[in-house]
Amino acid sequence: MRTGITLAMIARNEERCLARCLSSVKDHVESIVVVDTGSTDRTPEIARSFGARVEAIEWPGAFDEARNAALALVETEWVLWLDADEWFVEGHASQLAVAIRREDAFGYLLVRRDLFPSGGFGEQVLLRLWRHDPSLRFVGVIHEHLDPDALERATSRRKVFESRIAFFHDGFRPEPSEEKLARNVPLLRKELELRPGQIYYEIELAN
Incomplete structure (x- = not known):
């Protein structure tokens, strides 16, 4: 489907949850790229079964470098970022195509619902959908995030909007x-x- 959106992600030994993640969004993105940082399970095979481009790299010792390797593979106008232990609430991924029609939008804050092992969930909003810009990269060896200076430049021309598009996350551990x-x-x-x-x-x- 030519939506103009690439789902980008990094993964290592995620066979438990990767199919669930990709199943929730595969019909609403144009392409999927997965940078594998050293899986010893079926993660690469599962990703390829969904048509993903899988690039294996040696773990670089920094999360920002791994994520930037995935961004470098994006060839569409928009990037959607998910982790393997995240998946869209049913019916929500279809709203992505509507969101990217806004000419004044640089990106969207999506709603992540963190499922707690004890039951219940918490919510936070995160920038997970944005126009691909080669100058916008992740920074941070750990707890990586989009470079604030580059993000400020990008959002001076277009806006980041809040949305109610939601996805689950079950990797939360207190x-x-x-x-x-x-x-x-x-x-x-x-x-x-x-x-x-x-x-x-x-x-x-x-x-």
Whole structure:
């Protein structure tokens, strides 16, 4: 389907949830690109079964570099970003095609519903749909985000709108696992070496 939207994502050992994610959106995007950072399960095969372009890379040691590798594969006007443990609320992905018709729109804040293991959910709005701009890249070794300066330049010409397009996320854990903590500590240190003085990262590392 020629929607002008590419779903971009990074993945590693996501066979548990990848098909659910891609099934929820495959009919509403023009293409899918997946950068695989070292899967040892069926993640690449599952992605290809949905017609995705899969590029395998060695884990670069930084989430922003991995995400930027995925952005570099985008050839459409619009980028949709999802993680493998996210999937659209039924009927919501079809609204993407309507959203991108606005000429004055640079992007859209979508609603993420974090499902808690104990039941219930919380909501937050995130910029997950935007016009592809090669100058707009992710920054941050960990807790990566779109570069604020480049985003400010891009949104000086067009606007970011709120939407009620919603998707679920079931990867939320109030307490990180020992494996995740072991992964995050060196990444936090690397981020602070590159960009010292970030209070949020200093507090997280101290904890």
